[in-house]
Amino acid sequence: MPQRETEQSSWFVDAVLPHEPGLRRWIHSRFSAIRDVDDLIQETFSRILKIHESGPIPNPQAFLFVVSRNLAINKLQRMGLEYAPETEELDPLVLADEMAGPFESAALQEEIDQLVAAIQSLPDRCRQVMTLKKIYGLTQKEVAAKLGISEHTVEAQIGIGMRKCTAFFQQRGYKTRNSR
């Protein structure tokens, strides 16, 4: 499907690539122990392309930061280093970045709404954990600190949350373009 490929690559050039210098600077400043930044960025790009292939990404910039941060933390763990979670009241500094473009179609919006609806259907604790994990991109440790609960509880809530979300999708017959 050459048409799809062209769309995909122009989306990548317009919505993703402009954030590369900022992402690079941020990784350098926040994860100075990681020397192979190119590798990390490549991995993040391939993740965003794969996910975008199967559905919309409303805020590519935030996606890049969240995903590369998770990858970086994993990398640190493999290097045997501990990632110090951010202390709580850091300024909610805002990078006023307008959405790259309006949503392509109602169908795509619906996919995002489905994900939101699934989280909304969860019990309170579960919902909070999923919100902090997926919208704000916090680590389990940070989620625990933010909600004042144990890391063990956060981990357990993630398991419960994902099972309940799966049941929710199954009952509603929700599908992404990925589903066969």
Add this chain to the structure above:
Amino acid sequence: MTNIPSDYDENSPIEIAASEWLARLDRGLTPEEQDSYTEWLAQDAAHREAIGRYLNDWDDFDRLAGIHLKHHARIDPDLLVPEHLQTLKGRSLVQNIVLFSSLPFAAMIALVFYFAVSSPEETSGLKVQPALELLARIEQRTLEDGSVVEINRESVVRAEYTDSERRVYLTKGEANFDVAKDPDRPFIVNVAGVDVRAVGTVFSVKLSKNEVDVIVTEGIVNVKPSASLFDTEQSIADSFLEIGQRAKVNLRTDVPVVEVTSIDGTEIDVAHRWQPRLLDHDEILLGELVEEFNSSNPIQVTLSDPSLANVSLSSSFWSDNVEGFVRLMESSFGMEAEWRGSREIVLREAN
């Protein structure tokens, strides 16, 4: 939302086990867990199917990254509670969402952004703005052949590779090159019309107003001013540099001469002070730490009260991490930092 079986049961042992593995994978497995995870995967195809589905769906949720609302810049665990969402007038969630990355860890970028947008009027009487480019970390770039370039602040390096040669242009400032070996493709740094040529070596190049300065710390390099660029018919001598040698080329003479001298370790250290290194001390006096920091950075730290120099502390941060150093002083050692001009930070005890 991938291939959910029609008889999905959220309470079945396999689903419970798989979702628990997902949560552990997200947190990071311990070596012991890594072993039991591999074992669990090998036990049953149904295990692999289930964890594959959870991993896919988990990644799917990353689409929601950063969809906070403008008036919810602060982290709000209850962002998705329906009453919170009613403040959005009518339309569907995503249409209304103003997409920010107001993520806490975007602090450094946001800091840069803040300085970039605030006008001097707005900040007069407040903190003085530091020079943006001086706050950035030293950039380390890996080129496509695996050569690694450390680029000092306010410096510009551009690489142009062909099948026959690897050519890099240093048009401003200084950089250190750790060159990957490739005898078939020479590595050449062109700086102001002077070619510095290497095969698998480590060397630094600095361009200042009147001269090019090359120092070799590993291998051999050849330094050759190009005749055409210097607009001279005379042949220009080139020079080979070995470890511990330095070449200076004066750019203001008609016929450039490569002057080679030998330098010792101390001189090399001084010339390479800008390159990032970990300032890792179990116990050091603040005065010494500040001295070490200042020797590596264009931004200079001074202590408001000389007695602070005798405060003993432990530290671990990269020498080029200005912001990190300031934050460390403020958060862990009860200090207050104040910018004085764009290149000076004064540290004092917080009240």
